[in-house]
Structures are given as structure tokens and as C-alpha cells.
């Protein structure tokens with residue numbers, strides 16, 4: 001079990017889904033946690049459930065003043081030493097139907113929001129001489145995706161930003177890593193998978209979606225000193241999806257019989 005006692009972590013998009021699970025796991029690991037989101041009622045309820053080391057703040061990641069106010073809300077808590085840039089938006093739309101204004105919105109939340117977050121926490125992490133930033137990308141930051149050009153572009157951009165940040169912030173003692181979830185059981189996935197066939201997970205070697213806790217465990221590890229030499233890395237949490245291999249039914253015997 002990682003130990004984050006005496007540290008404050010900030011998690012964006014923490015009102016539900018992966019962000020809520022990450023906040024809960026960080027609290028269990030001993031951290032004080034600021035939960036930011038734009039869903040104020042849901043976020044406040046999640047923080048309330050987590051107890052006195054959790055505090056909800058309204059934080060639209062695209063708004064620079066929200067970041068300053070959110071960090072102020074930490075008050076006399078320990079120094080901010082972890083940031084999870086988890087907030088994200090997603091939709092499916094073919095490239096030829098995508099609209100300029102929507103593409104801009106996608107990049108604003110999924111990329112610019114993370115940049116503003118890194119800029120906001122870097123001074124405190126530098127002063128502490130220790131910080132860990134986890135940028136939540138996607139398997140669509142490793143692969144292309146049909147009908148998801150805007151989202152895929154945003155996640156590749158966030159992955160690139162992660163590597164530049166790791167290079168620039170490393171000398172200050174700040175590690176920056178990207179995680180790449182595959183199918184994770186959240187409201188976002190429910191929207192994506194709605195109406196899909198039962199064999200939707202056939203391309204996942206483990207044959208199922210992940211629970212949010214399975215992602216949160218990775219986030220806690222990367223937030224802690226247990227991962228002290230990891231920076232600039234890409235960590236897929238995808239049940240083997242990006243290992244390739246095609247549909248699960250196509251094992252080597254099937255291929256041999258087909259020849």
C-alpha cells in the first residue's frame with residue numbers, strides 16, 4: 001500500500017467516474033485531496049463521503065482563475081505534491097462531420113486544462129522539491145480511433161505535452177507521466193458503449209472493461225515515491241488492448257484451420 005500521508009493531491013473531474021475513484025484511493029493512501037469539477041452537487045457529495053481529508057472545489061479546468069482559487073482552498077493543508085489531470089470530455093463523430101468550434105472545445109478541456117493545471121501546481125511542487133503529475137490520456141493517445149478524431153487528437157496532444165513537461169519539470173523534482181486507460185466502467189464508457197453488441201470487448205485480451213479502482217491503483221502508485229524514477233512514461237491500463245492481436249476468438253488454432 002502506497003503512503004501519501006502529509007501530501008495534498010488535486011484531482012480534476014472528480015465528481016464521478018475515474019476521478020471520484022482516484023480521489024477515494026488517494027484519501028485511503030493518506031493524502032489530503034482537493035476534488036475539482038464543474039458538477040458541483042455531485043462533487044460536493046463525493047467529498048463529503050470521503051471525510052475531512054477531502055474537499056470539493058468548483059474547478060473548470062479551462063479557467064485559469066479557477067485553478068488559483070482551487071489551490072487557495074487547500075488552506076493550511078500540506079503542500080500540493082500530486083496532480084491528476086483527469087477531467088476530460090468525449091464524443092464520437094466522423095472527421096468529415098466535426099465542427100471547428102467543437103474541436104476547439106475538446107482541445108480546451110482535454111489539453112489546455114491540463115496545461116493550466118501543471119502551470120498552477122508547479123511552483124508549490126518546486127518549493128517542495130517533489131511532485132508527481134499524472135495526465136489521464138487514453139488508448140486513443142496510443143492508437144487512432146474511428147469516429148473520434150477530435151478526442152484522439154486531444155489525447156495525443158496531452159501525451160506530447162506530458163513528455164515536454166517531464167523534460168522541463170524534472171530538474172525541479174517534478175515527475176510527469178501519462179496513463180492510457182482502455183475501456184473503464186464509467187458514465188463516459190456507458191455513453192460510448194450504448195447499443196454496442198455483447199462482443200464489444202472482444203479486442204481486449206482480458207475480455208472486459210476495468211473497474212475505476214483498477215485505474216486508481218495505478219494513479220496512487222505514480223503519485224507516490226514508490227515510482228520515484230518514473231517520468232515521461234506511458235502506462236496503458238487497458239487489459240492488453242493495445243498489445244494488438246485482434247478479436248479474442250482468433251487464437252492460433254483458428255488461424256491454422258483457416259489456412
Ligand SMILES: NC(=O)c1ccc[n+]([C@@H]2O[C@H](COP(=O)([O-])OP(=O)(O)OC[C@H]3O[C@@H](n4cnc5c(N)ncnc54)[C@H](O)[C@@H]3O)[C@@H](O)[C@H]2O)c1
Nearest residue numbers: 013017018037060061086087088138181183184186187188
Ligand atoms: N471511461 C473510459 O473508458 C475512458 C477511457 C480512456 C480515457 N478516459 C479518460 O479518463 C478521464 C476520466 O473519464 P471518465 O470515464 O471518468 O469520464 P466521466 O465523463 O465519467 O467523468 C469526467 C469528469 O470530468 C468532468 N469535466 C468535464 N469537463 C470539465 C471541465 N471543464 N472542468 C472540470 N471537470 C470537467 C465531468 O464533469 C466529469 O465529472 C477522461 O480524461 C477520459 O477522457 C476514459
